[in-house]
Amino acid sequence: MMPDTRVGTTFGHEFIGVVDQVGPSVQNLKAGDRVMVPFNVYCGSCYYCARGLYSNCHNVNPNATAVGGIYGYSHTCGGYDGGQAEYVRVPFADVGPSIIPDWMDDEDALLLTDALATGYFGAQLGDIVEGDTVVVFGAGPIGLYAAKSAWLMGAGRVIVVDQLDYRLEKARTFAHAETVNFNEHNDIVVHMKKTTDFLGADVAIDAVGAEADGNLTQHITSAKLKLQGGSPVALNWAIDSVRKGGTISVMGAYGPIFSAVKFGDAMNKGLTLRMNQCPVKRQWPRLFEHIQNGYLKPNDIVTHRIPLEHIAEGYHMFSAKLDDCIKPIIVAEAS
Amino acid sequence: MPYTAEAPTRRESNEELRARIPGWGADLDPADRPAVPRERFAPEVTGAHWDFPERQEERVPRERSIEHRFLTPVFGTSAPLHGVSGAIRRFAYEKFGEGRAAHWLLLIAGDRVDAVGSHLRSVLTLRPDNPVTETGVVSELRRGGIRSRVGRGRADVKHGWIDPLLIAGFWVFTGIVAVAVVRSIGKR
Structure with missing residues (x-):
């Protein structure tokens, strides 16, 4: 239970997407890049980030020192809109997101942004x-x-x-x-x-x-x-x-x-x-190796793929554990 | 087995586990585990090309924890404070630190006021909330609500009857109070 969860905030802390625009100081990404975004919002330069504790970043959450910044996870976690939408703002684009490797399945990339890494x-x-x-x-x-x-x-x-x-x-x-x-x-x-x-x-x-x-x-x-x-x-x-x-x-x-x-x-x-909340990106290099070696097949646990327009049904199904649901995925451009 | 110094006997050898489970022991050496040691000073790997982030513009007064020295350079802009719920939340942030229960309980109260206000606003618009489509309850029909629960021994089903009371109870109670107040005024 997260206090200060406001009506009007977009949820979603586990997401991948395509870069639409970049800010003027971004050096490593450009429009059109397919990226996976860790659920942690983090600056990469504070006391905690310098020590690998990306989930405890001190520069991104004015609302609380008890937790870092998380996309779509209440104002207690910084008040950032999340990824269950067609567009999302991603601060510190040179720090958090990574380009999805060509060999990686989209669903595996998605699951690496929280569940698998955690x-x-x-x-x-x-x-x-x-x-x-x-x-x-x-x-x-x-x-x-x-x-x-x-x-x-x-x-x-x-x-x-x-x-x-x-x-x-x-x-x-x-x-x-x-x-x-x-x-x-x-x-x-x-x-x-x-x-x-x-x-x-x-x-x-x-x-x-x-x-x-x-x-x-x-x-x-x-x-x-x-x-x-x-x-x-x-x-x-x-x-x-x-x-x-x-x-x-x-x-x-x-x-x-x-x-x-x-x-x-x-x-x-x-x-x-x-x-701790997982410092996601720190886990990625080793997890990439495990996936390539065939030790981990992340999307084996995905049970449902829900179009964004049916998200309310997806929430209820997951919450009530209907239809043998384990891991549903929201698909923004689902046909 | 008596309580001796011996560790319990392994059920499977390393060889058996390696044969049965892909990747068994790949991270046996803690040096291969990315989260070990917990703190690893390596600012050069984060990708940050600044010592302190450029400050985001504060377009509206942004609430912050009094346990912070200043407004953090970057912050979320979703759903700025507004109305009664905003006043409650701002009071919680300005008056109490995170170690105080009052801080969090006031924020929870703000959430409730926010929710009630949103419901009321919805009722007063030409497009009120649709509890059927917007709660996702139709998935009870489309996703096997009955077969997912019946005969499965689920612990949550055993106390599921309480949920409507807890969810609807507040609204029923509020309605009764409202009716009583209106009647009381009408009698005067």
């Missing part, structure tokens, strides 16, 4: 070492990519937890993961302990975030009544499912107000909690 980043934050057991909460796009990426980093087991069987099926086929439907277990944390020799997983990744279900009180107070920054059900399960001394990677998005997170358990178990 899932891959989430696995990295887990500090996975050879043979680790990694549990991923959430089998949406980010969770699927995080699970897939965990193998690249040498995981010995990858377990994906969700409540939707069609998504768990995708976790098995796309991400080669073991799967658990939390609705089939009275206590998912106890189940996770049983399946990890009663130690717990080495790494847990929260790929759910603010709208997590599975605990009625948490869900109602956050997703419905907005009394919390998010429903930390998945995060609390992650904290309780991981072994003592383990690592939690948080990729799920939460709002800036308080949430009922079990920090006591995290402290007493000596956990390492790592998290």
Whole structure:
């Protein structure tokens, strides 16, 4: 839940497009170039950008220091219009966007602008070492990519937890993961302990975030009544499912107000909690290699392609998880 | 298995995993992971050809967090502050830092006022909002609303009955209050 989301703002932080016009100081792009645009708006020159923390840029978001700039993601994230439109303004065109390589599929390029980069980043934050057991909460796009990426980093087991069987099926086929439907277990944390020799997983990744279900009180107070920054059900399960001394990677998005997170358990178990919005462009060179080598096929998870004029239906379908929807794509010039 | 110093037995060897999973272990060495180390001082790779960005023109007074020293050189221009919601939001920005709950709760209140105002404006125009097409609810028919829910054990379906109460409750309550106020005035 992101406060200061204004009526009239265009959403959309994951987009590619064709350059229509460039500003006078732009050196590296020209009209007609096909570009992929990271969801981060960033200057490339501040204290944080100079250190690779592009998602934490200090020069682009006057509304908050608690988050960087993000296209189409509320005024709390800078008040930038997003890409679900025919035109979008992209500041710092020599820093963020890249020309889409000729060999790259458009949909793969699109998914690199957030979902794939974020899932891959989430696995990295887990500090996975050879043979680790990694549990991923959430089998949406980010969770699927995080699970897939965990193998690249040498995981010995990858377990994906969700409540939707069609998504768990995708976790098995796309991400080669073991799967658990939390609705089939009275206590998912106890189940996770049983399946990890009663130690717990080495790494847990929260790929759910603010709208997590599975605990009625948490869900109602956050997703419905907005009394919390998010429903930390998945995060609390992650904290309780991981072994003592383990690592939690948080990729799920939460709002800036308080949430009922079990920090006591995290402290007493000596956990390492790592998290951030993904600095997208930093991930690209290595992800390009993985795609070219055939290790990753990003658009395997795309389930729907929605014309821009039907975007309202697309939103409802995705939100309500209709028609086995996992990853819908909005197509601006769809015929 | 008793609680000993031994790590749990691996279910699959590296060779088995490499054979089963394309790219297994390609990033086993942290040096191959682009996000490691977390902070890597390398301003030369960003593409920036400035030390500090050229300042964007401030065409209307732009609200900012008081935790910033100044208005950031670049900012979004979507939906400038206006009306009552704008006044609430500006107060939140000017009065409270981001560490204060009041800052965020006021912004949430501003969102609600903005939404209500937009609904009212819509009703008073010749092109009012169309709740059927603009909420996307027709996808319930076109995208299998029933088959996507029934018999699937979805947790959200179990408490779905609350949603209409939470969503419509505010409007019903507001309507009741409005009717009561009008009646009260009419009796005087």
